[in-house]
Amino acid sequence: MKIVTILGARPQFIKAGSVSREIAKYKEIDEIIVHTGQHYDANMSDIFFDEMKIPKPDYFLGIGGKSHGAMTGQMIEKIEEVCLKEKPDWVMVYGDTNSTLAGAIVASKLHIKLAHIEAGLRSFNMKMPEEVNRILTDRVSNILFCPTDTAVQNLKNEGYDNLDVKVVKSGDVMQDGAVFYKSLAQKPSCDIQENYILCTIHRAENTDDATRLKDIFAALNEIAEQKQIILPLHPRTKKILKELQIDIDNLTIIDPVGYLEMVWLIDNCALVMTDSGGLQKEAYFFEKPCITLRDETEWVELVECGVNSLVGADKEKIISVYKKNVAFNKENSSLDLYGSGKASKRIVKELLGF
Ligand code: UD1
Ligand code: UDP
Numbered sequence: 001m002k003i004v005t006i007l008g009a010r011p012q013f014i015k016a017g018s019v020s021r022e023i024a025k026y027k028e029i030d031e032i033i034v035h036t037g038q039h040y041d042a043n044m045s046d047i048f049f050d051e052m053k054i055p056k057p058d059y060f061l062g063i064g065g066k067s068h069g070a071m072t073g074q075m076i077e078k079i080e081e082v083c084l085k086e087k088p089d090w091v092m093v094y095g096d097t098n099s100t101l102a103g104a105i106v107a108s109k110l111h112i113k114l115a116h117i118e119a120g121l122r123s124f125n126m127k128m129p130e131e132v133n134r135i136l137t138d139r140v141s142n143i144l145f146c147p148t149d150t151a152v153q154n155l156k157n158e159g160y161d162n163l164d165v166k167v168v169k170s171g172d173v174m175q176d177g178a179v180f181y182k183s184l185a186q187k188p189s190c191d192i193q194e195n196y197i198l199c200t201i202h203r204a205e206n207t208d209d210a211t212r213l214k215d216i217f218a219a220l221n222e223i224a225e226q227k228q229i230i231l232p233l234h235p236r237t238k239k240i241l242k243e244l245q246i247d248i249d250n251l252t253i254i255d256p257v258g259y260l261e262m263v264w265l266i267d268n269c270a271l272v273m274t275d276s277g278g279l280q281k282e283a284y285f286f287e288k289p290c291i292t293l294r295d296e297t298e299w300v301e302l303v304e305c306g307v308n309s310l311v312g313a314d315k316e317k318i319i320s321v322y323k324k325n326v327a328f329n330k331e332n333s334s335l336d337l338y339g340s341g342k343a344s345k346r347i348v349k350e351l352l353g354f
Pocket of ligand 1: 009011044045064096097098130202204235236
């Protein structure tokens with residue numbers, strides 16, 4: 001069986017780390033990795049391949065730093081060339097980025113079976129590029145690997161029971177990585193104080209709205225007067241903070257880190273504040289409370305079980321929720337919300353039996 005895997009952005013490299021390791025156990029599967037180039041800085045891309053021992057991409061398309069249309073369009077053209085040459089049985093895509101959508105469109109037009117990992121997630125906010133990407137990708141997939149019961153239910157609500165598509169609750173491949181890499185975590189070399197807060201901000205809904213971004217950073221600056229905030233800065237956010245001359249003086253800003261340092265930072269922090277999808281779940285895996293700087297989340301079960309506070313981007317609300325000092329309820333960490341680190345196994349078995 002030949003699988004062409006499409007990767008482009010940081011969270012996809014992390015997810016692929018676990019699935020590729022599982023695929024490598026089967027001689028009968030040939031995985032061809034295509035890196036679209038959506039993320040291209042060494043600390044947004046190469047470091048994950050090196051640290052997680054993901055096979056080097058067979059194809060590097062070099063398409064990054066462009067508008068949505070140009071990026072997705074150029075990726076479609078190049079991925080089509082790869083698929084015509086490789087003639088795979090499957091195209092496999094992860095998550096909800098422009099690279100995901102490009103891979104999905106190519107597979108559907110060439111009548112190659114499409115597997116979508118992290119299917120069925122919804123924020124119900126159609127202004128998010130990710131929401132559009134995931135809805136379109138789900139609709140043309142042949143097999144949908146859902147990380148959660150909520151994702152399965154979302155698909156049911158959209159009538160997927162009546163479509164010729166297999167829906168599988170596989171669990172979340174991100175938990176596989178967290179479990180596997182925890183023992184390999186590395187302490188970063190930056191200044192680190194007791195009980196620090198780990199923060200990341202990069203989502204378009206925050207970075208592309210000056211009011212939201214200013215409010216979030218005003219809140220972070222105030223909180224940082226009491227507690228250290230370590231913020232590995234995504235290049236998108238770095239650029240916009242500079243353009244808007246937003247004050248970040250109180251924060252411990254570091255360059256984006258690799259996964260092994262990130263796992264250390266999550267495992268040792270007191271609290272996570274983020275707009276990242278992946279980091280919300282990792283906070284849960286490492287039993288840390290999380291304040292989510294978004295208006296909605298795809299990981300609703302974390303909000304329902306009280307470990308994730310969804311606060312949006314209002315300065316006073318962020319500070320007041322922070323001051324409540326919500327602790328992580330350890331009972332909730334025993335709930336098997338995400339598959340306990342066995343999702344990759346289930347996915348590969350299912351593909352072999354399809
Ligand atoms: C993308 C995904 C988002 C995901 C995020 C993970 C889409 C629509 N969005 O957002 O869902 O959460 O990746 O991090 O696919 N840049 C660099 N160096 C890099 C990568 C990006 O400088 O290595 C800069 C470029 O100027 C680029 C900007 O960051 O224009 C944004 O990158 P882009 O890939 O468009 O979106 P992300 O914000 O990374
Ligand atoms: N991450 C990392 N280094 C960083 C910031 C994030 O390794 O400097 C990891 C993080 O732990 C998670 C993944 O990147 O595993 C999430 O990616 P990101 O926040 O970029 O995207 P999202 O999950 O929001 O799509």
